[in-house]
Amino acid sequence: MRSVNSKVYTKKYYLTDCSGYKEFKESNGRKLNTIFLDLIKYIEVNSSTKVLDIGCGRGEMVFYCASRGATAIGIDYAEAAIKLANNTRSKQPKIIQDRAKFIKMDAKILKFDKSSFDLIIMTGVVEHLYPEELDVVFHQIRRVLKPAGKLIINTAPNRIFNDIAYKYYCYPASTLLTSFWNKLTGSKYPNIAMPHDIRTESHQIMHINEPTFFSLYRLYKKFNFKGGIFSTNITVRKQILSTRDILFNLLVFLHPFSKKFPLNIIFGSDFISVLTKNK
16 A cells, blocks of 8 residues: 655654744644644644544644643554654653553554544645545544544645745735835835745645645545544634734735635634534
């Protein structure tokens, strides 16, 4: 079966390229980046919750769930990820260490009993799996997720956004607006990334199955999951947005309207899916 070589997921990748690496290094895994902050809005755990984080990477979501009382297990097939997560675990308070565990494991062979978990999380995993791998993984998820359990998935990027919306609307609109504004005011309001930079070198190697709204919908329907598919956008994000920032987000990313269906099909940069099993 086709698969991305686990050796491409190196310690260097997790500490210099993988989303959230700056926050991770600043806080020893306690500070979450914007992707995780969007995700945790849908996560509710307590001391009776058993969590599985598939493709846990550095372990941020495991530590988050453990800090809120849950028993959390993170698995990853990349040895570098598990070593990094376990090293970070050793620096956490003992109560977190007792609740958090990391295991090197392939998601296609989940070595857990049937109905073991109340919550399964997958952040930035779907786009790294070939379609035939996804089928196997979802069979495994259905088996180990409790009947009333929840599956929360983050996927990035939305292939339609990268190939169409960003390239042909967002970037040109940003270039025109920032150029006009800076000439008018003499300021240096930054443009967004160049079109060819939206996919990094690692993305081109690892993202072998970038999803769309429709491909996710078909996947969930195939494996009898129900729920919602929500989106986030590449917008200016600050604790306090200026009027200029709000206007930029509106004109360049159509935010906040692009978070809603049907605009999110094209303008959602990534998707968060909150799912339960159909009986």
